[in-house]
Amino acid sequence: MIPMRCMIADACGADIGLAMSALSEERARLASSFLFERDRRLSAVAGLFMGWISMTYDVVIRVDPNGKPRAVGDKVHFNVSHSGRYVACAVADVPVGIDIEAEGENLDLLAAVAMPEEREAFSRMPEGEREALFCRMWTAKESYMKAVGLGMSIPPESFRVVRDGGISDVWLPRPYRIRELAAPVGYRASVCAAGDPGDPAFELMDADAMATLISGNRNRRCEENRCRILSDSCSCATARANGTNSTSSPDGPTWTSPGREGRRPGPPGGS
Numbered sequence: 001m002i003p004m005r006c007m008i009a010d011a012c013g014a015d016i017g018l019a020m021s022a023l024s025e026e027r028a029r030l031a032s033s034f035l036f037e038r039d040r041r042l043s044a045v046a047g048l049f050m051g052w053i054s055m056t057y058d059v060v061i062r063v064d065p066n067g068k069p070r071a072v073g074d075k076v077h078f079n080v081s082h083s084g085r086y087v088a089c090a091v092a093d094v095p096v097g098i099d100i101e102a103e104g105e106n107l108d109l110l111a112a113v114a115m116p117e118e119r120e121a122f123s124r125m126p127e128g129e130r131e132a133l134f135c136r137m138w139t140a141k142e143s144y145m146k147a148v149g150l151g152m153s154i155p156p157e158s159f160r161v162v163r164d165g166g167i168s169d170v171w172l173p174r175p176y177r178i179r180e181l182a183a184p185v186g187y188r189a190s191v192c193a194a195g196d197p198g199d200p201a202f203e204l205m206d207a208d209a210m211a212t213l214i215s216g217n218r219n220r221r222c223e224e225n226r227c228r229i230l231s232d233s234c235s236c237a238t239a240r241a242n243g244t245n246s247t248s249s250p251d252g253p254t255w256t257s258p259g260r261e262g263r264r265p266g267p268p269g270g271s
Helices: 016-022 025-032 037-057 107-113 116-123 127-148 207-229
Strands: 005-010 061-063 069-071 077-083 086-092 096-102 176-181 187-194 202-204
Touching: 005 037, 005 207, 016 025, 016 037, 016 207, 025 037, 037 061, 037 069, 037 077, 037 086, 037 207, 069 077, 077 127, 086 096, 086 187, 096 127, 107 116, 107 127, 116 127, 127 176, 127 187
Parallel strands: 005 202, 077 096
Antiparallel strands: 005 086, 061 069, 077 086, 096 187, 176 187
8 A cells, every 4th residue: 555645846956967867868859849938947847757756666667558657556646737836746555636736817717617606606706716726626636537537528517616716625536635735825736536635745855856766776786787787796886786886865856844934834724
C-alpha cells in the first residue's frame, strides 16, 4: 500500500539548467519547446516530479494514447498540475487527480462550467466571495475529472460540487472523494482519489534537490552498468560495493512542510 502524498514545488525558484540536465531527452525537448520561460520552468519541474516518482517507486512512466503520462502497471498512480509559479503532484495506490489554480477573474465562465444549482448558490453569496468560490469549485471539479482519467471529456457542468457556499463530494459516484488542500496565498488546490484520501496536506519539495537526486541516481546506474562490463579487476567504488553503494536516500529529497507564513492555516473554507 502506498500512502497518498501531495507535493508542491516552486518552479520559479528552480535552477532551470539543473532541472533540464536531470530530465529525459524527450521531456527536456518538451520543456524547451515552450515560448515563455515560465512555461518552460513549469514543464521542467513537472518532469522532475515524474522522474522522482519513477526513481522512488521503481516504476516506468510512459505517455498513453491520450497524451497522459502514466506509471506502467497498477502499483502507482500519480497526477501533476501547475499554475502560476507552482507545480503540484499527487501520488497514491489508487487513481488520483490534483489541480492547482491561481485565483483570478473567471466568473464570466460560471455559466459554462456550473450546474444550475451551483449558479443559484453563487447568486446568494456576497459578490466579494464569488471569485474565490469559483476557483475552489474549478479545482475540485478538475481534480475529479483527472482522477477518473477522462479530463475535459467530462463536461464540468454535468456534476455538482458546490454546497452551502463550500465544496462537497456527496454527489460524486463512489469511491471518489475530494479534499481541498491548503495552498499558497492567491492559489487554490484540490485532490481527488478513488478512495478515502484522508486529510492530505502539501509537502514542500525543492526542485533543485529533486534534480540533483535524479541526476545522481542516473549516474550511479550508469556507473554500475559500466562496471558490470569491466573485468573483476575494476577498482572503482561502485564495483567494490557490487553496485549497492548508492548515496541517495531511498526516501527521496529532503522536504519541509509549509509553515503558516504566507499560507492559509487550513483548507479553504474549512472544508
